[in-house]
Amino acid sequence: MSVYRKPSNNANGNTRDRQGRLVTCEHETRRITRTEYDGSITVLMDRFEGKRLNSPNDIAVKSDDSVWFSDPPFGILSNYQGTASSIELPSNIYRLDPRSRQATVVEGTLSRPNGVIFSPDETKCYIEDSAPNPRCIYAYDVVDNGTKLANRRVLIAAEAGGTPDGFRVDVDGNLWCGWGMGNADLDGVKVFNPAGKPIGFIGLPERCANLCFGGPKRNRLFMAASHSLYSLYVNAQGAGA
Numbered sequence: 602m603s604v605y606r607k608p609s610n611n612a613n614g615n616t617r618d619r620q621g622r623l624v625t626c627e628h629e630t631r632r633i634t635r636t637e638y639d640g641s642i643t644v645l646m647d648r649f650e651g652k653r654l655n656s657p658n659d660i661a662v663k664s665d666d667s668v669w670f671s672d673p674p675f676g677i678l679s680n681y682q683g684t685a686s687s688i689e690l691p692s693n694i695y696r697l698d699p700r701s702r703q704a705t706v707v708e709g710t711l712s713r714p715n716g717v718i719f720s721p722d723e724t725k726c727y728i729e730d731s732a733p734n735p736r737c738i739y740a741y742d743v744v745d746n747g748t749k750l751a752n753r754r755v756l757i758a759a760e761a762g763g764t765p766d767g768f769r770v771d772v773d774g775n776l777w778c779g780w781g782m783g784n785a786d787l788d789g790v791k792v793f794n795p796a797g798k799p800i801g802f803i804g805l806p807e808r809c810a811n812l813c814f815g816g817p818k819r820n821r822l823f824m825a826a827s828h829s830l831y832s833l834y835v836n837a838q839g840a841g842a
Contacts, residue, residue, distance in 0.1 A: 613657070614657070614670070649693075652689040652690050655674040656677050657671070659716045669696050716766060725740055731764075766808075771814070776792065781809060788805050
């Protein structure tokens with residue numbers, strides 16, 4: 602283990618773009634950044650229509666290089682995940698075109714949008730809302746040449762006490778979801794098929810907030826939990842570029 606970047610600016614969600622560069626949601630600085638090959642930091646977005654972002658939370662990059670991210674206010678509600686500050690924008694899901702640097706709101710009706718990811722063929726987008734009870738993961742159709750979302754429906758409604766967070770998909774379209782909130786029966790990773798049916802569970806001694814597939818064959822699951830990082834080789838392969 603070694604330090605990759607310090608300070609991280611209360612970084613939350615991370616992903617890689619199609620060129621292998623790290624793209625990061627930063628709570629403290631309320632921005633989306635990209636780490637270049639030489640280690641320098643490029644700010645991709647920190648404002649929308651002249652107003653500061655809230656605290657970007659989770660992020661995905663499509664094959665057209667567009668950057669999609671959630672912007673709930675978790676990092677500015679207190680000094681725990683960032684710095685307490687006023688909310689200037691709704692909790693939107695944004696699509697950022699890295700070439701034109703233009704951003705659009707693709708979903709603006711959720712209370713606390715969190716995890717965001719695409720199906721392997723990019724015809725579906727999955728977004729988790731951390732406010733409702735039960736908390737839900739929604740599925741959307743990706744339309745208009747991959748630039749907009751339509752036809753929202755509930756794919757997964759968490760059971761009592763269930764708390765989904767960040768997630769990834771495998772090559773078969775299954776969702777691997779960070780799960781739990783201090784409940785020993787729920788803490789870990791839940792796996793759902795593309796229809797939203799639960800098909801697996803990895804129990805951990807603490808809740809899992811985010812995860813990713815790694816290794817040369819993308820079959821090693823890394824799970825970021827409350828105080829620890831866990832890994833497990835699985836009989837699945839993470840969807841890749």
